[in-house]
Amino acid sequence: MTMSDVLILGGGVTGLSTAYHLARRGVRRITILEKGPVGDGSSSRAGGIITGLLWSEPGVLARRRALELFRELSDELDGYTFGAVGCLNLFDPASWPDRARLLPLYDRCGAPYEILDTDALRRRWPALVFADGLTGLHDPLGGYSEPHEYVPALARRVRELGVTIREHTTVTGIATAGGRVVGVQTSDGALAADAVVATVYGWTNLLLAPLGLPLPVKSFVHQRYVSRPLAAPPALPAINANHLMGYVRPAHGGRLLAGIESADRAEWRVTGTNFRLTELQAPPGIDAVLHDRFSGFVPALADAPWESAHVGLLTFSSDGEPVLGPVGALPGLFVGVAFHSGGFAYNPVSGMLLAEYVSAGRTSIDVSAFSPDRFAASETAQYLNETVPQRDVVRRRH
Amino acid sequence: MASLRIGILGSGYMGATYAECIARHNQRATLVAIAGGSRAPALAATYGVAHLDDDAALFARDDIDAVLIATPHALHHDQTVRAAAAGKHVLLEKPMAPSVAECDSMIAACERAGVTFEVIKTLRFRGSISRALQLIADGAIGRVRMINGRTLAAGTGIEEKHWAARPESGGMLLDMGCHNFDIICAFAGSEPRRISACVETFAAPAHRRLSAMSQISFADGAMAQMWMSFEMPRPSLPDHVHRYLVVGETGTLDIDGYGALALGRDGEWREIWRQPPIDWINRPFEPVRLEAFFRQTQSFIDDILDGRPATVAATQGRRAVAMVEGAWRSALTGATVELDTI
Numbered sequence: 001m002t003m004s005d006v007l008i009l010g011g012g013v014t015g016l017s018t019a020y021h022l023a024r025r026g027v028r029r030i031t032i033l034e035k036g037p038v039g040d041g042s043s044s045r046a047g048g049i050i051t052g053l054l055w056s057e058p059g060v061l062a063r064r065r066a067l068e069l070f071r072e073l074s075d076e077l078d079g080y081t082f083g084a085v086g087c088l089n090l091f092d093p094a095s096w097p098d099r100a101r102l103l104p105l106y107d108r109c110g111a112p113y114e115i116l117d118t119d120a121l122r123r124r125w126p127a128l129v130f131a132d133g134l135t136g137l138h139d140p141l142g143g144y145s146e147p148h149e150y151v152p153a154l155a156r157r158v159r160e161l162g163v164t165i166r167e168h169t170t171v172t173g174i175a176t177a178g179g180r181v182v183g184v185q186t187s188d189g190a191l192a193a194d195a196v197v198a199t200v201y202g203w204t205n206l207l208l209a210p211l212g213l214p215l216p217v218k219s220f221v222h223q224r225y226v227s228r229p230l231a232a233p234p235a236l237p238a239i240n241a242n243h244l245m246g247y248v249r250p251a252h253g254g255r256l257l258a259g260i261e262s263a264d265r266a267e268w269r270v271t272g273t274n275f276r277l278t279e280l281q282a283p284p285g286i287d288a289v290l291h292d293r294f295s296g297f298v299p300a301l302a303d304a305p306w307e308s309a310h311v312g313l314l315t316f317s318s319d320g321e322p323v324l325g326p327v328g329a330l331p332g333l334f335v336g337v338a339f340h341s342g343g344f345a346y347n348p349v350s351g352m353l354l355a356e357y358v359s360a361g362r363t364s365i366d367v368s369a370f371s372p373d374r375f376a377a378s379e380t381a382q383y384l385n386e387t388v389p390q391r392d393v394v395r396r397r398h
Numbered sequence: 399m400a401s402l403r404i405g406i407l408g409s410g411y412m413g414a415t416y417a418e419c420i421a422r423h424n425q426r427a428t429l430v431a432i433a434g435g436s437r438a439p440a441l442a443a444t445y446g447v448a449h450l451d452d453d454a455a456l457f458a459r460d461d462i463d464a465v466l467i468a469t470p471h472a473l474h475h476d477q478t479v480r481a482a483a484a485g486k487h488v489l490l491e492k493p494m495a496p497s498v499a500e501c502d503s504m505i506a507a508c509e510r511a512g513v514t515f516e517v518i519k520t521l522r523f524r525g526s527i528s529r530a531l532q533l534i535a536d537g538a539i540g541r542v543r544m545i546n547g548r549t550l551a552a553g554t555g556i557e558e559k560h561w562a563a564r565p566e567s568g569g570m571l572l573d574m575g576c577h578n579f580d581i582i583c584a585f586a587g588s589e590p591r592r593i594s595a596c597v598e599t600f601a602a603p604a605h606r607r608l609s610a611m612s613q614i615s616f617a618d619g620a621m622a623q624m625w626m627s628f629e630m631p632r633p634s635l636p637d638h639v640h641r642y643l644v645v646g647e648t649g650t651l652d653i654d655g656y657g658a659l660a661l662g663r664d665g666e667w668r669e670i671w672r673q674p675p676i677d678w679i680n681r682p683f684e685p686v687r688l689e690a691f692f693r694q695t696q697s698f699i700d701d702i703l704d705g706r707p708a709t710v711a712a713t714q715g716r717r718a719v720a721m722v723e724g725a726w727r728s729a730l731t732g733a734t735v736e737l738d739t740i
């Protein structure tokens with residue numbers, strides 16, 4: 001039986017980043033097991049928007065590091081450039097007071113921001129139409145990544161660092177003995193390892209529930225669209241337009257990328273390991289709703305119909321925060337999942353933190369609040385039994 | 399309490415060894431019952447004590463004050479925590495547990511229950527090593543500065559089907575490394591601060607972590623190296639199977655764990671003592687082998703009956719496991735590991 005020091009399950013951005021940071025720390029025998037090609041999950045479908053201005057201290061501190069790491073990777077990875085355009089978070093008068101309460105947190109954590117009233121917004125981005133009463137919270141360090149650049153570039157780098165990526169290898173179970181993880185079963189036979197890191201996102205409970213350790217996580221269908229190239233692409237940051245229930249950002253080749261929530265849909269239950277995101281469909285007509293709504297905000301979009309659509313899953317935990325770290329009940333098992341709608345934004349640091357947990361047993365940023373052990377088994381069981389509509393999940397963007 | 403009433407969990411080679419000690423040799427102790435393992439009924443019959451179906455039955459007995467746990471490593475945590483909850487004192491075979499997290503939880507459980515918890519480290523009680531420790535305590539070589547240890551063998555002696563060869567048992571780095579690290583700390587007489595190590599398994603597919611080279615620094619400035627391998631080409635090094643050099647300010651100890659103990663001081667070497675040969679397989683209950691085990695069980699019994707502090711406290715078992723974990727983490731990344739982070 002082949003022996004790895006660390007097996008990483010899932011070749012999305014979280015798994016790739018974990019492998020990258022483990023390899024950078026000197027770990028030699030690292031294997032990623034991915035049931036499809038690399039990036040077959042949500043990672044290649046993401047909008048790739050990132051802001052550092054989240055809602056909890058560990059989140060803000062972790063994102064600050066993620067923003068640094070995106071910039072470092074932008075230098076290091078061939079074929080990937082971080083879109084350092086800033087990130088603008090927009091709030092209507094009803095939602096702003098809640099966010100304003102978080103400003104002391106940003107000050108304390110050293111996360112820079114700018115507050116812009118409607119007039120200031122209009123002066124700064126004249127190509128956009130801001131409704132009266134909007135407040136802008138601008139993150140000068142935010143921006144975006146193009147997943148179709150980032151994912152293959154990171155996978156290439158990870159291979160260069162000596163990591164084995166086994167595509168088209170499905171993990172069918174996590175092997176335990178004597179109360180600890182000793183490896184996995186795959187479609188290709190058993191593999192032994194000292195540590196197993198599960199970064200399988202929407203598929204997480206298919207591997208954890210059989211161990212009696214399900215997590216209270218739920219997935220929802222989400223979709224984003226890319227326009228045809230615009231004749232005169234306007235200058236704009238990555239924008240979380242909360243009042244429009246969506247987001248928009250510049251995209252490659254003078255295009256725009258936008259995404260929107262579909263509040264009326266129930267959760268999506270992933271019932272089998274073989275499930276692929278290609279089976280998902282956006283709600284009928286949502287592309288037109290998105291186009292209408294955002295053309296009013298970004299008039300340049302009006303003449304540029306959607307060229308492509310991507311549909312994937314967003315996975316949330318019951319309290320809205322990521323689930324990341326060692327599983328106390330099963331030494332040797334680590335998980336990283338449920339990054340609300342910001343798993344792409346988290347990935348450079350979620351991988352770093354998982355690598356630190358695996359190789360050093362502790363992290364350079366205190367993310368104990370993300371521990372998988374924070375949920376009571378009874379609450380998890382109850383949460384998993386309920387059907388949660390999308391409007392009821394903790395509404396947190398990127 | 400005039401006599402400590404003891405139950406044994408585990409009926410393998412070590413369970414049988416401790417049963418022989420307690421039933422036939424220890425003072426102020428009574429063997430009451432044995433549970434666990436396929437050989438338990440026969441072992442209980444040998445000593446005319448009760449055979450119980452499982453650990454729960456043992457913990458439930460009112461006529462048992464203390465349990466000696468000699469089961470596979472992966473069971474140690476669960477059984478210790480449950481024994482403590484049942485109000486039993488615990489003497490636990492090494493390694494204390496496969497992870498430091500488990501050690502911490504076991505120590506906490508025993509503290510909560512107010513029971514004595516000691517860990518078996520029989521090498522400390524073995525002939526040449528125990529005499530070396532006494533010489534160091536008596537100042538024979540001054541303060542210890544440098545230590546070199548070697549445990550080298552051509553094989554583990556463990557069959558691939560045996561539980562100790564299974565991955566959850568932590569490999570030889572845990573099995574033997576916890577002994578080596580404990581002895582090195584006992585020689586140093588100081589707390590280990592940092593460890594860096596290479597750990598490899600060059601050959602045998604079923605066994606893990608068979609070879610390791612570690613470098614350790616101590617709080618008082620002492621330093622140590624430990625080389626462990628169970629994959630030496632035959633005939634290996636018959637005279638160097640388990641050997642330590644301990645260098646102090648004024649002298650050197652050359653300690654063959656199963657041979658001679660020599661003291662180099664004042665310009666000359668002197669043989670202090672020589673271990674008579676042990677026949678591990680054919681005559682396991684001869685005093686020459688049993689001595690070290692007997693001395694450890696007697697210390698545990700006396701500690702409890704006389705209200706003395708623990709001879710081998712559980713925190714020292716934890717320390718050895720932390721060094722094993724530190725060595726593995728260091729091997730994983732090549733970085734030096736600060737032991738207070740574990």
Ligand SMILES: Cc1cc2nc3c(=O)[nH]c(=O)nc-3n(C[C@H](O)[C@H](O)[C@H](O)COP(=O)(O)OP(=O)(O)OC[C@H]3O[C@@H](n4cnc5c(N)ncnc54)[C@H](O)[C@@H]3O)c2cc1C
Nearest residue numbers: 010012014035041042043047048049171312342343344345
């Ligand atoms: C339309 C859309 C837009 C988004 N926009 C943004 C955004 O702007 N910013 C942002 O930060 N986030 C965004 N997200 C969220 C982001 O995509 C995810 O949070 C992130 O990609 C999660 O990465 P991951 O590696 O954890 O999971 P995934 O990329 O889903 O990777 C999991 C992998 O595990 C594999 N796998 C599953 N089960 C097994 C098994 N048993 N054996 C082997 N392999 C297995 C899957 O094939 C998959 O490749 C968006 C998501 C969607 C759908």
